[in-house]
Amino acid sequence: xxxxxxxxxxxxxxxxxxxxxxxxxxxxxxxxxxxxxxxxxxxxxxxxxxxxxxxxxxxxxxxxxxxxxxxxxxxxxxxxxxxxxxxxxxxxxxxxxxxxxxxxxxxxxxxxxxxxxxxxxxxxxxxxxxxxxxxxxxxxxxxxxxxxxxxxxxxxxxxxxxxxxxxxxxxxxxxxxxxxxxxxxxxxxxxxxxxxxxxxxxxxxxxxxxxxxxxxxxxxxxxxxxxxxxxxxxxxxxxxxxxxxxxxxxxxxxxxxxxxxxxxxxxxxxxxxxxxxxxxxxxxxxxxxxxxxxxxxxxxxxxxxxxxxxxxxxxxxxxxxxxxxxxxxxxxxxxxxxxxxxxxxxxxxxxxxxxxxxxxxxxxxxxxxxxxxxxxxxxxxxxxxxxxxxxxxxxxxxxxxxxxxxxxxxxxxxxxxxxxxxxxxxx
Amino acid sequence: xxxxxxxxxxxxxxxxxxxxxxxxxxxxxxxxxxxxxxxxxxxxxxxxxxxxxxxxxxxxxxxxxxxxxxxxxxxxxxxxxxxxxxxxxxxxxxxxxxxxxxxxxxxxxxxxxxxxxxxxxxxxxxxxxxxxxxxxxxxxxxxxxxxxxxxxxxxxxxxxxxxxxxxxxxxxxxxxxxxxxxxxxxxxxxxxxxxxxxxxxxxxxxxxxxxxxxxxxxxxxxxxxxxxxxxxxxxxxxxxxxxxxxxxxxxxxxxxxxxxxxxxxxxxxxxxxxxxxxxxxxxxxxxxxxxxxxxxxxxxxxxxxxxxxxxxxxxxxxxxxxxxxxxxxxxxxxxxxxxxxxxxxxxxxxxxxxxxxxx
Numbered sequence: 001x002x003x004x005x006x007x008x009x010x011x012x013x014x015x016x017x018x019x020x021x022x023x024x025x026x027x028x029x030x031x032x033x034x035x036x037x038x039x040x041x042x043x044x045x046x047x048x049x050x051x052x053x054x055x056x057x058x059x060x061x062x063x064x065x066x067x068x069x070x071x072x073x074x075x076x077x078x079x080x081x082x083x084x085x086x087x088x089x090x091x092x093x094x095x096x097x098x099x100x101x102x103x104x105x106x107x108x109x110x111x112x113x114x115x116x117x118x119x120x121x122x123x124x125x126x127x128x129x130x131x132x133x134x135x136x137x138x139x140x141x142x143x144x145x146x147x148x149x150x151x152x153x154x155x156x157x158x159x160x161x162x163x164x165x166x167x168x169x170x171x172x173x174x175x176x177x178x179x180x181x182x183x184x185x186x187x188x189x190x191x192x193x194x195x196x197x198x199x200x201x202x203x204x205x206x207x208x209x210x211x212x213x214x215x216x217x218x219x220x221x222x223x224x225x226x227x228x229x230x231x232x233x234x235x236x237x238x239x240x241x242x243x244x245x246x247x248x249x250x251x252x253x254x255x256x257x258x259x260x261x262x263x264x265x266x267x268x269x270x271x272x273x274x275x276x277x278x279x280x281x282x283x284x285x286x287x288x289x290x291x292x293x294x295x296x297x298x299x300x301x302x303x304x305x306x307x308x309x310x311x312x313x314x315x316x317x318x319x320x321x322x323x324x325x326x327x328x329x330x331x332x333x334x335x336x337x338x339x340x341x342x343x344x345x346x347x348x349x350x351x352x353x354x355x356x357x358x359x360x361x362x363x364x365x366x367x368x369x370x371x372x373x374x375x376x377x378x379x380x381x382x383x384x385x386x387x388x389x390x391x392x393x394x395x396x397x398x399x400x401x402x403x404x405x406x407x408x409x410x411x412x413x414x415x416x417x418x419x420x421x422x423x424x425x426x427x
Numbered sequence: 428x429x430x431x432x433x434x435x436x437x438x439x440x441x442x443x444x445x446x447x448x449x450x451x452x453x454x455x456x457x458x459x460x461x462x463x464x465x466x467x468x469x470x471x472x473x474x475x476x477x478x479x480x481x482x483x484x485x486x487x488x489x490x491x492x493x494x495x496x497x498x499x500x501x502x503x504x505x506x507x508x509x510x511x512x513x514x515x516x517x518x519x520x521x522x523x524x525x526x527x528x529x530x531x532x533x534x535x536x537x538x539x540x541x542x543x544x545x546x547x548x549x550x551x552x553x554x555x556x557x558x559x560x561x562x563x564x565x566x567x568x569x570x571x572x573x574x575x576x577x578x579x580x581x582x583x584x585x586x587x588x589x590x591x592x593x594x595x596x597x598x599x600x601x602x603x604x605x606x607x608x609x610x611x612x613x614x615x616x617x618x619x620x621x622x623x624x625x626x627x628x629x630x631x632x633x634x635x636x637x638x639x640x641x642x643x644x645x646x647x648x649x650x651x652x653x654x655x656x657x658x659x660x661x662x663x664x665x666x667x668x669x670x671x672x673x674x675x676x677x678x679x680x681x682x683x684x685x686x687x688x689x690x691x692x693x694x695x696x697x698x699x700x701x702x703x704x705x706x707x708x709x710x711x712x713x714x715x716x717x718x719x720x721x722x723x724x725x726x727x728x729x730x731x732x733x734x735x736x737x738x739x740x741x742x743x744x745x746x747x748x749x750x751x752x753x754x755x756x757x758x759x760x761x762x763x764x765x766x767x768x769x770x771x772x773x774x775x776x777x778x779x780x781x782x783x784x785x786x
Contacts, residue, residue, distance in 0.1 A: 112634070
């Protein structure tokens, strides 16, 4: 049973919620600037910082588990890691991917070395440092959450004040430069904010998986909107949601490290967004494809019936379905859809256009022939190039564009092949 | 063999096995795919261990290696939806799989010999206890498996050397001669997956990235030639592993962690000392070209108006000491002739100017 009045659980939910908001918001910028993997390298590079801060605190007689101290240490080494990546790519032939890999693995190795040294040294209360590897939300104390909230608040406030500048920077850094914005300084500021966001999450999610909490909420939010502001808000929401959900599940069961649980929660959100987000969702795109194909087939059926009508000027005559199959494959499903839409009537083994069907068929044939004429007259395409293109465009042109082209061509009566362009439905 | 020897051998063989495909990862700018694979094989390893009960058996290598290929495939599919960019696709796929693996470890594996520490930094020290009988000999298993994988990688690279080389340096030419980039890509990824899984027990899922990338990147700083780079990467990796063991024994810390740090140290040394790419070399070259430029500038001026050192210092507005140094050099090398009206460039001096200008 989940009891939100349980103080531990409340801390856990609160802490991971705060973290989700910060990581989600900053992650948007990392993802849009294609720096998703920088977050991964930064998180790993923070580990030796945490251990060094702990050592430092022990030696100076401070409370070595003071969150501000540990986060400060993490900030320092994560920063050094970032600068090393920059320096490496600037001064040598090493490319960014390798630079990130080097910083990530070597810093993490150093962190592991320090961690094992601390363990051997038997510092009585070092056990807590393990939580920085895979995250342990249950270990969050009120003072940890307060630190996270203050750091996070500062980050979000900075983000708020520089939002417009960051927006220009992310989408068009050349334009930002032409506006006279201090692009280099803004880049460094933005990267620093991402560093803080990563560091804030270390205790809850762990260095190994923190990258996911930066990238995944942003990638999920991107599917729902094209606007940066909305994306930032959505990503914060997704981050908070998966943070709270993952941490709560982890805190209520034994042997469930928090980091992986949160990461799986946020990955599920990404999957749902990819599949079902309106407009961009993969499922809707598949639906749209099916619907378009169905409409094209239906319109082709109507067009074929119209063409048969042109042969003997009996547009609404009953045609044998077998005849129609000789012209084009009239699929049973397509005929059914056309009948359900009231565009054709099926009588025995025959099929004919209804009144509504005649109107629709005339419109499609008109689209086709006007488009052919347009290609021929305005673009000087050879006659044998016209048909295939018109075959596709007839389904895509909307009535407004068609009307404009029709007017521009002077309301023609025949197409380039000499066939009549239907104007309205024959009596 | 002593237990030290077995651990060092294990580390060196792991480094060699990793450095070979790692070189191509670095050259093809796919280091982070290697990172992703090394994390993402974890659920495959755990699943295989749960089924077979053993960590370092051939079914585990192949089964978990297949998960590595699945990761590459997933990343590419996600990117091909055109709804996320490649970097984000990588950063979404591998944490999800790794998280799954960690949860599996936490839930089921306490009874098997695989735990969170092993995932993070392996148990290379364990290699000396884990032996199998080969005929009458008792052989440590980890170095045997890693040696086999290193050999396999070497043969793979020798057999596909031309294909890998062309596909890496000139993808357009590779396509023109009918080489499928997809096949080359997946052969390489298969090798990375297999190697990562084989190294897992010794160095863990994360530090293996250091073995894959750091030696190869360091070697790249020293040379342009592929065979030399491959050999150097193996050498640097081996040295890092051996040095890391020495460090670990000295300070009593995680062996695999120390090996990663040592490789970092070797990389840092290369970054500093490599003749062309290194910081020192760059600095020296900069200094030399500055000096040469200053020399040429002075010779040019003397060509138009012969002068002595004092006049030069005032007209150029340079410190006298600097001018004296340059004039000293020019006189010693007989690049100038001293005439009553001042110094003039000798024919050798004129040639020097032409050389500097044409550089």
